[in-house]
Amino acid sequence: MTQKTKLEIIGPYTPEHEGPYAIDAATSAEVLHVKANVHCVFDGIAFITTEHVDGPWLTELSNLMNAREVPVAREFWVNEYHGGDRVVYDSPEQAQEFQVCLKRTIHMMEVLPGEGA
Template structure:
C-alpha cells in the first residue's frame, strides 16, 4: 500500500473540501497533519487531527488547504548466508548488520506515472 503525505495548496478557503493542514505561526513551519474541521466561529476553527488526542481550537489563519499525494516507500533488505532476510528503514541501519551478509538489496517503490 502506497504511503501518502499532505501537500500544501494554499491558505484555507471555504470551497476546499479538505484535507487541511496546520501552519504553525510560532516557528513558521508547516505541520503536515490531517485536520478535520467541525465548525468555525469568528476566525477560530474547532478541529480534530489524526495525530493528537481530543478536539482543540486553531486560528483559521493557520489552516492551509492541502491534498494527499503518494510517497514512494524505500527500504533495504539484508540477505544473510544462512538464507535469512532482514528489512531496514535506512541504509545506515542495514550497514550495522554485516556479519554473514551475502548481499544488500535497495528497494524503492515505483509510483504510477514514474519511470517506464
C-alpha cells in the first residue's frame, strides 16, 4: 500500500511558492481542493492544468491558493481465513462480501508520526 496524501491550503497564491497549488472546484454540493500546475499568470488570470480536468484552463488568481501535501492515515480491513490466507480490503463492505471460510476480520488504522502517545 502506498501513502495517501491530501492538499492542505497554506495561504493565498504567491509566485515564490514552488507548489503544489490548489484551486477550489465546485462539485455537486461540496468543494474539493484539486492540485493545480500554474503555467503563467497575466493580469489577475492564471493559466493552469489540473489532475481532474483534461487540457489547460483559466481561473482568477484569487481562486488559486498555495498548498502542501500532507499524509492521510490509511484505514483498511484484513480478512483472515481458515487455512492461513489473508486478504486486504479498502472498506468493511468489501471485506464482508467474502465470508466463506472466514476466521476473522481485522480493522487496521495507521497512526501517523505526531499522532497519539
